[in-house]
Amino acid sequence: MAACRRFSARLLASSAPFAPKQQIRRLSLHEYQSQELLQKYGVPIPSGKVVQTAQDARKAVEDLGEKCTISPQILHSLRKNTPGAPISVDNPDQGHNTASRILGNGPNGGSRPPVQQIYVSQSLASEEEWSLAMTIDRENYVPVILVRKSKGIDKDSEVASFPFAISQGVTPELLSRVSKHMTRTSSPSQASFKSLSKILNGLFRIFTDKDGTNLEITRLARTGTDGSFTCLSTAFTFDDAAAKRQPELFALRDVSQDVPEEIEAAKYGIVYVRMDGNIGNVVNGAGLAMATNDAIGLYGGRSANFLDAGGQATKQTMLKAFGIIMRDERVTTIFVNIYGGITDGRMIAESIIGAATELGPIKVPVVVRLQGTNSVEGLKLLDEANLGIHVEADFGEAAKMAVRFAAGQ
Known part of the structure; x- marks a missing residue:
């Protein structure tokens, strides 16, 4: 279907979210805010800390266990103009040096706001990674789960689409279909099935409770020996028309990075x-x-x-x-x-x-x-x-x- 072809095209671009460009304003959350929201809804994520100084980045790497990922907190709408993709570090000194390079630097020679925060999170080894989003297929008027392999066998595969009904939510049948697609087996392990159930049900609750428009897990990894899934990075957007219904959520808006x-x-x-x-x-x-x-x-x-x-x-x-x-x-x-x-x-x-x-x-x-x-x-x-x-x-x-x-x- 046409909507999925557009989504697929977006996915082929590095760090691009699933959602197609639309001519409306949305509330976009920083990665650390999206991760905290996932954690609140019982979705598995790595431990992480948001910091504003290089010294705090060093301390965060020490506390989280040496190998970490450092992510500049730039809203997705501005990321194409920034010099900073997530960076892996192996020790506190690397964390300090990396944070020093990132903090205070702005894209386009400073024409956009400089990076003021970075998110330091545990690095988890994974052999397979996926992009998964819960969003809206606006051509067919239905919510949809979109999935694509981004690391491992069949990397850069086509986008798989799983439409569903808001009134029914994440049914056992829907969960089974998504799980079988991602695990490539008709009998996924109990750990993978259980973790994916937490993820999809958590996304659905956020989607409906918070008026989500595009909830994307940009890196959904199989990280455990038991095949369980963990959300390594995320990018969430919400309907601006919901501002009065969601005052706590909209209080998170980073106006310093708004146009x-x-x-x-x-x-x-x-x-x-x-x-x-x-x-x-x-x-x-x-x-x-x-x-x-x-x-x-x-x-x-x-x-x-x-x-x-x-x-x-x-x-x-x-x-x-x-x-x-x-x-x-x-x-x-x-x-x-x-x-x-x-x-x-x-x-x-x-x-x-x-x-x-x-x-x-x-x-x-x-x-x-x-x-x-x-x-x-x-x-x-x-x-x-x-x-x-x-x-x-x-x-x-x-x-x-x-x-x-x-x-x-």
Whole structure:
């Protein structure tokens, strides 16, 4: 199925989580926070400590038994920009030296926050390792367990998918299927079956109790002579819409590693998610914002952001949205896509003109598509403002135009 093919593609990238990219904000936990949550739910993990200094790292290695793994605590959304994958150390001196190199260093020459914490955990020998996630198959509208071999025989195998029902949870039949797949035997050992049962049931309880969206065990290892499984490293994300239901969980959010623009936008009721392209979008409504990103991709472009200014966007929110996008040096074209139901097209036009006046000249091409309430008047205002703004009423044509400008055509 298509969803699993996307998951498989993500898995082929080192340290990439199972979950596909989505244009929403999520709560991402650090590895040590995810591990602590697993432990709370009775899932087997190695002993570990989070530290902030090299001296504390030395002490942690001493306490945990010499051979340890040191992991910079960088949220998964930023890891592709960091110099630090987990590092194995054999003694306290190596732990101290490794921590000294990692702590205080930031990715991209310091354009992102420096590493402030590292997680020191016991190194456990393993012959086999897996990636396992409990997430949501959004194309088939079901929760799913995804599994792939990452170490040992059949390394880099295809992703195996096990859909299930929230109302039924981890049934004996589901547990048996997953266990047989991972152990390659119809009669797995009692230890492997029991440990896998703890893991899957613990994940399910976290998934449902805490509004999980993607609970990934990035390294699930068979570590014991009896074939038992242990969760060596994890990466958990949760639904941002659950913030009011999960105050204790959301108190764990590390705002120092959030994208600053996302924090600023949230203060004004704007949903902003930084993406990897060069077309800056200003849109009203989450559905239209997703459609806008899809249209840009359809015509060969790439969005720099997902931005939903809200179904009742005001002049103030529009000015803030423009300010955020105009400061983004990656943006080579701005695409404003507004459908005016409650939102007034004339107000949108006045906001764009006001942004050009208050925030300085707009130095990149701007394509504006307006439809709905007072859209004709709004488009006329923009056309008469002599700001070099390109107006278009048709969605598809406007998206094509934005892609062409972004490509320098």
